[in-house]
Amino acid sequence: MNEHDLVDALEDHAADVTVGPAPVDSMTRTATRTRRRRGALGGLVAAAVVAVAAAGAVQVLPDDGAGRDAGRDTGRDAAVPPADTDVPPAGHVYVGMGGAAIAVPEDWAAGDVECNGVPRQSTYVVDPPLAQCMMFSVFPDDTDTVSLSMGGVDTRGWTPVEVDGTEALRSPTETGEPDPTTGGGPVTGASVFLPEQGVVFRAQSTVSPASVDDLLAGIVVLHDHAGVPGFADLATVSSDPRTDGRYLQRLDDAGLVAEVVRRSDPAAAPGTVLGVEPAPGTVVPAGSTVRVEVSD
Amino acid sequence: MSTDRNAEFGDYVAARWPRLVRAAVLLGCSPHEAEDVAQTALTRCLVKWGQVRRADDRDAYVHRVLVNSFTDSRRRRWTGERPTDALPDHGEQATDETEQVDLRDGVGRALAHLSDDQRVAVVLRYYLNLTEVQMAETLRVAPGTVKSRLSRALAAMAVDPVLTDVADSQTGRGA
Numbered sequence: 089m090n091e092h093d094l095v096d097a098l099e100d101h102a103a104d105v106t107v108g109p110a111p112v113d114s115m116t117r118t119a120t121r122t123r124r125r126r127g128a129l130g131g132l133v134a135a136a137v138v139a140v141a142a143a144g145a146v147q148v149l150p151d152d153g154a155g156r157d158a159g160r161d162t163g164r165d166a167a168v169p170p171a172d173t174d175v176p177p178a179g180h181v182y183v184g185m186g187g188a189a190i191a192v193p194e195d196w197a198a199g200d201v202e203c204n205g206v207p208r209q210s211t212y213v214v215d216p217p218l219a220q221c222m223m224f225s226v227f228p229d230d231t232d233t234v235s236l237s238m239g240g241v242d243t244r245g246w247t248p249v250e251v252d253g254t255e256a257l258r259s260p261t262e263t264g265e266p267d268p269t270t271g272g273g274p275v276t277g278a279s280v281f282l283p284e285q286g287v288v289f290r291a292q293s294t295v296s297p298a299s300v301d302d303l304l305a306g307i308v309v310l311h312d313h314a315g316v317p318g319f320a321d322l323a324t325v326s327s328d329p330r331t332d333g334r335y336l337q338r339l340d341d342a343g344l345v346a347e348v349v350r351r352s353d354p355a356a357a358p359g360t361v362l363g364v365e366p367a368p369g370t371v372v373p374a375g376s377t378v379r380v381e382v383s384d
Numbered sequence: 385m386s387t388d389r390n391a392e393f394g395d396y397v398a399a400r401w402p403r404l405v406r407a408a409v410l411l412g413c414s415p416h417e418a419e420d421v422a423q424t425a426l427t428r429c430l431v432k433w434g435q436v437r438r439a440d441d442r443d444a445y446v447h448r449v450l451v452n453s454f455t456d457s458r459r460r461r462w463t464g465e466r467p468t469d470a471l472p473d474h475g476e477q478a479t480d481e482t483e484q485v486d487l488r489d490g491v492g493r494a495l496a497h498l499s500d501d502q503r504v505a506v507v508l509r510y511y512l513n514l515t516e517v518q519m520a521e522t523l524r525v526a527p528g529t530v531k532s533r534l535s536r537a538l539a540a541m542a543v544d545p546v547l548t549d550v551a552d553s554q555t556g557r558g559a
Contacts, residue, residue, distance in 0.1 A: 091510065094541070097491040098511045102406035105415050110401035111423055112394050119430035243438060255435065283435040334388075 174313040174371065180306070182371045183212050184315025185236050186342040188285040189371050191306035192234055198369075207233045214369030215318025227275045232293045234303055236369060238318050238338070239286045246281065252309045257281045263297060276300050280307055287315075310371065314342040316378055318368040319361045330359030332382045343374045349381050356383040389433045396442075397426055403512070404450055410495060410507045411454050425453040441521070447512055448522045451504055458500065494544040502537035509534055 174189070176182045182189040192212045200211040203221040207213075209228065213235040246257035261278040277292040278300050291303035317338040322331040332348070339346045353362055362381040366372060401422065408418035428449050429436050439445040495503050508514045508522060516534070520527040541547055 091538075094491070094506075094538075095510045098410060098507070101489070101491045102403075102410055102511060105406050105409045105418070107402040107405045107415075108419060110397045110426075111419075112397050115397070115423060115427040115430055116390050116393070118427045119433075239434070244440075283438055284432055286434050 174308070174310050177306070182308070182310075182313075182315075183214060183234070183236060183369045184310055184313070184371045185214070185238060185287045185317045185369065186285050186315055186338070187310050188282045188287045188289075189308055189310050189313075189315050190234055190236065190289050190303070191308070192303075198367075201233075207231055212236070212369070214367070215320040227273075227292070227294055229273050229294050232291070232295055232299055232303060235290045235292075236315075236318070237288050237290075238321055239281075239288065240321050241279065241281055241288045243281055246279075249280070251280060251282060251307050254282060254284055254309050256307075257283070258304070261297060261300060278304060280304050282307070282309070285309065312374050313371050314344055314374050314376075316344065316364060316366050316368050316370045316372065317342055319364065320368075322361070329357035331361045332359045332380070335361045335364075335380065339378055339380070344372070345375060345377045347377050347379045349379055350384045351381050353383040358383055389430070389437075392437070393426075393430050393433055396446075400443075400446070401426075404446070407447075407450065407507050407511055408454060410492075410511055411451075411503060412496060412500075413454065413457070417457065421453050421457050422450065424457070425450040428453065441518060443512075444514070444518050444522045447508060447514065448524070451508075451522065454504075455500070490546045493546045494541045497544055497546070498537050498540055502533050502540065505530060505533040506537045506541075 174182065176191045179194055180191040181194045183192055184190065190212075193210070197209060197211045199213050200208050201213055201216075202208065202223055202225045204223045204225060205213075205216060206225045206227055210232045213233065216235045216237055243257045243259075246259050249256050249258045257280070259279040259281075261276060263274050263276040265274060273294045275292055275294055276297040276299075277290060279288055279290040281288045289304060289307055291300045293299040293303070317335070319331060319335045319338075322334050323329070336346050336348070351362060353360070356362060360383045362383055364381070365379040372378075404422040404425065405415070405418045408421040409415055411418075411421075413421055425446065426449075429446055436442055436445050495506065498506065504523070505519065508519050509516070514522060516527055516530045519530045523530065
C-alpha cells in the first residue's frame with residue numbers, strides 16, 4: 089500500500105469510531121482544581137525544604153514607603169507563617185503579579201519614572217502604562233530597573249529557560265549604543281516570560297550587562313503568596329472599555345479575593361478599574377482581599 | 385483571563401475533539417479509553433493554556449501532550465492486556481476467504497503489530513498530518529529518528545500479511 093492509501097485507510101478506520109461529545113465542562117472543572125491544588129501542594133513541599141532557611145521570616149509586603157521598614161521592625165511579619173517559603177533574599181523585597189515575583193533591593197523606589205517611562209533612579213515599575221508623553225530624557229548611569237506586566241509580549245526568538253522549576257522564555261539580551269549627544273551610557277535589557285503565570289519581567293541596566301542577569305535571576309514562583317495583578321494593560325489590549333470583569337477574573341486566577349467598591353468617575357466609562365489596594369505588584373498571602381475601585 | 389481562556393479552549397476542543405479521540409484509537413486505545421486519553425491530554429493543556437496559546441504551533445503542543453498522555457496510560461496499565469479492538473490477528477483467520485476483510489479493518493490490525501514508537505509515528509504523520517519537522521518537535525526527537533521510525537513502520541506494514549492479503553484480494557488475487 090502506498091502512503092496515499094494509508095492515509096485513506098487510516099481515515100476510514102478512524103471514521104468507524106463513534107466519538108461522544110467532548111466533556112468540556114468536566115475538563116474545565118478539573119483544570120481549575122488542578123491549578124489551585126498545584127499552588128497549595130507546591131507550598132507544602134517547598135515549605136518542608138526551606139523551613140530552616142525561613143527561621144527569620146521576612147516581611148514580604150513591599151509597601152510604597154515607610155510601611156515597609158516599619159513592618160520589618162514592628163513584627164508585622166506575624167502575617168507570614170513561620171514555615172513561609174516565599175521569603176526574599178536579605179535586603180530585598182518581592183514584587184510580583186499572580187503566581188510569580190522578582191526580588192528587588194529594598195531601597196529601590198517604586199515606579200520612579202518620567203512620564204515617558206524612563207527611570208529617574210533605580211526603580212521597579214509595576215504594570216507599566218504606555219508612555220504618557222514624548223518628553224526627552226536620558227536613562228541615568230548606574231541605574232537598574234525592573235518592570236512587571238501581564239503577558240502581551242511577542243516571544244518569537246526567545247529561548248526556553250527554567251525559572252524556579254517552571255518553564256519560561258527569555259528574550260535575547262540587547263545592549264543599545266551609547267548616545268554621544270547626551271553622554272548616556274549603553275542600556276542593556278532582557279525579559280523573562282513565565283507562560284503559566286502569564287507574567288513578563290523586564291530588567292534594564294546601565295550598570296552592566298551582568299546586572300540584568302542578576303536581576304532576572306531573582307524571579308521566583310510564589311507558593312502561598314500571590315502578587316496583586318496589574319490592570320493597565322486590560323484597557324489597551326481590548327476594545328471593550330469595561331475592565332472590571334477581566335480584572336476580577338485575574339484576581340481569582342491569582343487566588344485572591346476581590347472586594348469591589350463602586351465610585352462614580354465622569355472621566356471613566358462604567359466598569360473601568362480605577363485603582364486597586366494593595367497596589368499591583370504587592371505580594372500578599374494567598375486568599376487575601378484586594379479592594380478594587382470600579383467606576384459606576 | 386480564565387473566562388477568555390475557557391471560551392477559547394471550548395472552541396478548540398469543539399474543533400479538535402473527534403480527531404484527537406480517533407487518533408488515540410489508532411494509537412491502540414479502545415474507544416472508551418481513547419476518550420479518557422484525549423480528555424486527560426486536553427485537561428493538561430487547559431491547565432497550561434497560556435503556554436498552548438503562545439506555542440508557535442498549537443496543534444503540535446496538543447499532539448505532544450496527547451502522545452504523552454497515551455504513553456502514561458500505557459505505562460499505568462502495563463500489566464493489563466491490550467485493547468481487544470486492535471487485537472493482533474495472526475495470519476490464517478485474516479486470510480479466511482469467507483471473512484470480509486477490507487483495508488480499513490486491516491489497517492487497525494497492522495497498526496497493532498507495530499511498536500509503540502512506530503505506531504505513534506504513523507498516526508502523527510498520516511492521520512494528524514504532521515510534517516516530519518513537526519513530528520520531531522512534537523516527539524522531541526531528532527528529525528532523523530522520525531524518518532527512520534516512519535520508514536521502518538511502513539516497511540513493516542508493507543509485509544504485514546493482514547494488509548498484503550487485503551491488497552492481494554483487492555487486486556484480484558486468484559483471478
